[in-house]
Structures are given as C-alpha cells and as structure tokens.
Amino acid sequence: MSRIFLVILCLFLICQSNSSPGQEDDSARKRAREILRQVDDLWRGSSSHSIFTMHIKTAHYTRDMRLEGWSKGKDKTLVRILLPLKDKDTATLKSGNNVFTYLPRTDRTIRLTSGMMMSSWMGSHFTNDDLVKESRMEDDYDPTISFEGKRDGRDIIEFTLIPKPDAAVVWGKVVAVVLSDGYLPLKFTYYDEDMNIARTITFNKIEMLAGRLRPTVMRVVPADKPDEYTELVYEELELNIPIKDDFFSLASLKRR
Amino acid sequence: MKILPIATRNVFRNWRRTLVTTLAMGFAGFIMILFASLTQGLLQAGERNAVAMDLGDIQIHAPGYRDDPDLYTLIPNPEEILKRIRGMGFHATERLYGFGLAAAGSASAGVQVRGINISTERTVTEINNHVMEGAWLDDNDPKAVVIGRKLARTLGVRPGSEVVFVGQAADGSMANDLFRVRGILKSVGEEIDRAGFFMIEREFRDLMVLPEGAHEIAVMRPDRSSDLEAATKQVAAAAPGMETMNWRQLKPIIARILDLADAQIIIMVVITYVAMAMVILNAMLMSVFERIRELGIMKAIGVAPWQVMLMIYLETMVQALMASVIAVSSGWALSHYFQGNGIDLSSISSGGSFAGVALDPVWRAYVTTKAVLIPIVFLFIMTILAVLYPAVKAALIQPVKAIHHR
Secondary structure, three states: OHHHHHHHHHOOOOOOOOOOOOOOOOHHHHHHHHHHHHHHHHHHOOEEEEEEEEEEEOOOOEEEEEEEEEEEOOOEEEEEEEEOHHHOOOEEEEEOOEEEEEEOOOOEEEEOOHHHOOOEOOOOOOEHHHHHHHHHHHHOEEEEEEEEEEEOOEEEEEEEEEEOOOOOOOOOEEEEEEEOOOOOEEEEEEEOOOOOEEEEEEEEEEEEEOOEEEEEEEEEEEOOOOOOEEEEEEEEEEEOOOOOHHHOOHHHHHOO | OOHHHHHHHHHOOOHHHHHHHHHHHHHHHHHHHHHHHHHHHHHHHHHHHHHHHHHOOEEEEOOOOOOOOOOOOOEOOHHHHHHHHHHOOOEEEEEEEEEEEEEEOOEEEEEEEEEEOHHHHHHHOOHHHOEEEEOOOOOOOOOEEEEOHHHHHHHOOOOOOEEEEEEEOOOOOEEEEEEEEEEEEOOOEHHHHHHEEEEEHHHHHHHHOOOOOEOEEEEEOOOOOOOHHHHHHHHHHHOOOOEEEEHHHHOHHHHHHHHOHHHHHHHHHHHHHHHHHHHHHHHHHHHHHHOHHHHHHHHHOOOOHHHHHHHHHHHHHHHHHHHHHHHHHHHHHHHHHHHHOOEEOOOOOOOOEEOOEEOOOEEOOOOOHHHHHHHHHHHHHHHHHHHHHHHHHHHOOOHHHHHOOO
C-alpha cells in the first residue's frame, strides 16, 4: 500500500537529492530539507508490505475496505483489495507513470487513460493521479519553515511548500505540520491554485509500527465537502523487505 | 379590348427570344426549388438526428442535473411522472446515465453509459433503427452494448467484440463488467458518436447499483406538428419540482439554424433571381423598342396607357407561367428523386456536424410546400419588378413620335 500512503504522506516532503550540495542554500533552508527528508524516510524504506483498512464516507455512501499493498522504490506499487468480497482481488498496479487495474469479475486488466487520472481511486477521496504523481514530487516543491514553536500545547514545525515554477502540480501550495520531537507528521493542508484550502490530511494515533512510532491513522477531508472523508488505518507494516522487481508486473497483478 | 389574346399572340411572335427567356426563368426556378429542397433536407436530417435520435421533443430532469450530471441527481419518482405523461397521450421513456471507462484490448476511452428502456424508447426515438453494424439492444441479451461509431473506432471493436466497463457505482464500489458489442450506431451527434455506450436499463441498474430513479425522461408528441410550447407546459405540469425543457431550449443553436432556414433560402433565391431579372428586363426592353411604331399606332387608335402596360405585363406573365411549369415539374421531379436517392458524400467526407448534431454522409432532399412555393412566388415578384421599366416605357410612348420613329 505504501504508495498511497507515501503519496499522501510524503509526497511533497522529499528534499532535493544530495547530488546538488546546496552551497547557495542558507542554513534554514538546508535544515528544512533535512527534517523533511527524515519525515519522508519515516515512511519510505526501499520496499514495503502493509495491510490497512480504508473507511470512506461520502454524502451517498459509506464503504469499508481492507487492502494489502506492496511497494518498491518510488515508482512501483501494487494494492489489492481483500474485503469486501464483492471487490476481492481487484488490484491496482502502478509502474512508472502507468496505472493498471485488474478486475477479477471480468478477468481483465485495463490501463487507465489520462482522462481517468483525476477520478476517484476505489471510490475514495484519493484520485488515481495521487498514485502516479508521487514519484515526481521530490522535484516539485521548495520547502521553507514558516513556523516553529508551541501550538496547541505541542512543539511543532510548520513548513510551507511552494511548487517550483515548472513543476506539473495541481496544488498552489502545501502547508505541512510535523512534531518537533521525532518529526512525526500531524497535518497537511493542500491549497488550490487560488490559494483556497482544497483538502486536509490529518495524522493520528501514534503507535509502534515496523519498529518505531508512527501515525497509524490518516484522514483525508475534501474542503468543499467537510462531512466526507477517507480514513486509512494501518494494521501491519513491514519496511525494507526483499521483493523482486518482477513482482510488480501485469502477471502478478492477476495472481492471488 | 381583348388584351390577353393580343399579349399571348405577341409572346409567340418572336418565339426564339421567348423560348430563351422562358428557359432562363424556368432554369432559375428549377435550381431554386432544388436548392430549397436540399436545404430543407439537410436541416430536416439535422433536426431528425437531434430530436428523433436523441433528445425527443421534451425532456425532464431533476433540478441541477443539466449543469452537473451527477449520478445521484435523480428524478425520484419516474414511474408516476411517466404514467401521468402517457395519460396525456404523449410517448415517454426514462433514461439513466453514468460515466466510466471502456476498454478493449490495450485501447480504452471514457464513455457515457446510457441505460435504456428499449420497449418504451422506441416509442420516443428512432435510434433503434439507426444501427450501422450489428443489431440494436435486446432484452434477452443483457450483457450486450450498442456503442457510437467513433467510440468503436477508438476501441477498435466490431460487433461481437468484448468490451470491459469500469466506473464508480452509486455505492462507491467499482462497477465493472464484461460486455459484448452488439451493434454500432450510425452517426447521431458528437456526444453519442464519441462516448455513447447503450445498455438495457436492468443491466445499468445492476452495474451502477442504482435500483431506483431516473436521470432523464424523454417525451415525444404523438403529432409533431402540434404546438411545442403548449406541450412543454402540459408536460411540465405533470412533473412538478422537476426541470422540463423542450428540444428548442435544450439545443437553441439548432433551433435558431432551423428558424433561419427560410430566410436563408429567400436570400439565395433573390440573389439568383436578380441575374434572371436582368435577362427578362433585357428581353422585354428589346421587344418594346422593336414595336415602338406598333405601340404608337395602338395608342393613336385609343388604347389607354394602362392597357399598354397591362399588355406588356401579360406578355411577361405568360412567359413566367410557362417558366413556372418548367421549374416546378423539373425541380419537383429531381428533388423528389433526391429525396428517395440521397447524394452520397461519403467519399468526400465522413459526415460533418453542426452544433454537435451529426449530418448523414448521404444528403437527401426534402420536398416541402415551402421549398416549391418560395422559389415560384419570388419568380413572379422578381419578374414583375424587372418588367416595370419596359412596361412604363411602353405605356408612355407618344403616338406622333412613335409613328415617325426611324
């Protein structure tokens, strides 16, 4: 799963790679990147395996799903539905910039066209685009620390992430709040291009998971429909496990 | 005085000139009747494709559906409304719409799924007769779809091919199923050609998990010549709280184009007839000048100026009458031929479209009373105007001068 996870979580948090040692960066900027890299590393790992549930509530339906996911590197993700039974074994494979969906009911695999990218992924408040975009995020934003200190009784650091001028990003900016202690993410706020809030993601229930403390519940709320949400709850997470590249192939998309 | 016999005799005195003039008038009239019939045919086909293939005369939607075609913006009680509308003598059918992705092989395309009640749909539209390849939907073949022609090309499918549909059902689950292409439609309009994905209503409700309601009710008047506005009001009264619109409101551009058709025909007729009027003017002027002495004598023996004028007019009218006979018989005959045997433009274009409505590649004429009447009426009007000058000239001839002319 962790692609989805990462998408939301760390999408924007990745600093520029070490290959460009920023002599021009002032120390604050350097520190911002360093912290964000740590936040990102919290989730990233070289590969992952996870089991999580997804609760979706919209004006028209509520839906609970249990899913299993694998990821490797930045651009390989496989997510498979375990429950409900009606959708069991429906699977999504992201490989590079392509998204494939396997439909067990018809035993067919389809590739999503660009027109489908902004539509909902599995009926949730995530779009297919959220899955694909993830790998490019590290190149897309400039982070600055916009607040540091106590807020609501907790020591936090607030980052403002501005998309680079040439970045293909749908957001106008992203405000990310992390705990000063341990750099755990608390809340991400996404602004549209008119700088109105488009959606917020909050992180809750910090528990031991895969060997360290991490938020295990993540809730997405679209700003225009405050009564709706999608909540991800981690049940299991393993990081840095050996997975072969060809696990993320069309053949294994069908395998169960 | 017996002016008519004299005028008739005069007409045939120079029969060659009369023949040429009459043929010129007749030809102009013939061309215009053909033009008017073909224009009517084009517009008729456009309206037919818009109204009889897709829209119906009147449509009912839940408020807001037309601005934002949301799966959940439903007419909550379609059965009641349908019953009431049918009770008024209208034909009516319910429709369901959804969106998703259709895939065949490695090709995929966004589609608009249409859930159709095929037994009542055929009372409203003729789309069931508009299949290019394969066959229309059948209740005994639930996993079959009929799709638009451009969509078929995009997906690379033929009747018999398999198509996977994926979309989001009303309960948030993944609507997905395997369908077989049963038929491919002829060109109807951009929307249907590119994205039309028709299936039977029952199958749609299963697929999209939408057991109740309808997105649209399409209504057709039993008599298409009755008053559309009045019918719209009647239907609107049967669907309180819903949005009721007729096709003229739904597709104002097409309605405007159809309304302007008569004006367009008249403009073309006038332009063509101005050229024809020159020929008549020239011929009649010549015939007057040739007869100056004769006209002078007529006036000398007491023929009044208005009688001379009347004579010249009658001479022209006899020719115009003969021209009309030629124009109507040949124009009507050829137009009628093209009504039965369309002009096949498919080698030139695969069928254009205006305002999102497809035009068939086979262009048929449509002979209406108007298409015949407008060219003939204007033939007489233009002739009368053209002969004004020669007639006045003849009427004002002074006998003394005329007799000594040359």
